[in-house]
Amino acid sequence: MDVSKAVDQRISTRAFLPDALPEAEVREWLTQAQRAPSGGNVQPWRTIAVTGQAKDDVIAMAAPILAADPRGQKTDRPIYPKDLWEPYEARRRRVGEMMYEALDIPREDRPARLAWFANNFRFFGAPLALFLVIDERMGHGQWGHAGMYLQTLALLAEERGWGTCFQECWGVLRPALKEHFNLAPTEMIWCGVSVGKPDKSHPVNTLRAERAPIDEIVEFHGF
Template sequence: MQVEEAVKQRKSVRAFKPDLVPLSEIRAILEIARAAPSGGNLQPWRMIVITGHEIEAVRSIAMHSLQENPLGQAGDYPIYPPKLNEPYRTRRYLVGEALYAILGIAREDSVGRLAQMSKNYEFFGAPLAIFFVIDRAMGHGQWAHMGMLMQTICLVAQERGLATCMQEAWAMVRDSVGQHFGLAPHEMIYCAMAMGYEDTKAPINQLRTGRAHLDEIATFLGFASQEEQAISLS
């Protein structure tokens, strides 16, 4: 599989088969992905990979935490800014509506939507999950570097026949889960990633989100003069 193909095929999978992923396979993926870019070679991350009874323990902690505090524990590191402006608000709204439409969950069905949201804390049935931990002293640049590691893991997994879903929803219970893992005071969980084999029969996995047109997000400068120079040299 070429890199281009892996990038295009990768998506957020929200229904997995129960088939287990061998430890040798996940180690092979992470061994490759650890070559991801890192500014100043800080490599300001740590990964906690869980499966089996540990997944069940973390699920239980998350649900108990949210029952006690439905607003979550995002604290100073919210998933989204408090007030999204345009076009970001509309983009987020549209993907949510598309997801619930595939599942046949009406807008007014708050119970159904909440039930679907809670599946985040079940890793959507994935048999494996990775938690990404960062030092609290790190800034936005280092968070971006960790994102490059995560994307690299996703692409390597895609090439090897595994599906993934990056889950910022775990920020809502990061304190409780961090205590469970025994993180040091200077460490914090950024998010988790579900990993496993895609349930291709699940309707929710039909969702493919669109992207902004290239000309909305990219500006090209200096190319006219470059072309003129090429013509004059020909």
């Protein structure tokens, strides 16, 4: 598979087959991803991979916290800026509506929408989950480098026939995850990643998010 195909076909996979991913293959995948770009070769990421009982333990840890308050725990690093402005808010809302349309869950069926959203905290049934750890003392540049690491993971997963879903929603449980994984005082979880073989028969995996037209996001100078 070439890079162009991997970029084009990659989606946020939200339904997975239960097939386990062999440890040797997961190790090889993560080793390959270490070639991701890194300014100054700092490599500001650290990854925690969980499967089996370890993954179930994370799910069990999250459940009572979210049952008590679906908003999760307080954080000084929200997933989106407060009062997200246009055109970004419209894009965010649109992809949500596209997902619920694919699932045939109408806007007025709020219980069904909440029930589906809860699947985020079960990794959508994926057999493997990653948590990306970053040191809070890192600057915006290093956050960008960590993002390039995540993109590299995604494209290499496509090559293997695996699907991925990046889940910043786990950010609402940062204090609990910090304790659960016994992170260093300055470390934090940035996001979770669900990984596995896609269930191609599930309607949610027909969703292909829209992208803005090139002339809306790129200025060409000197051509």
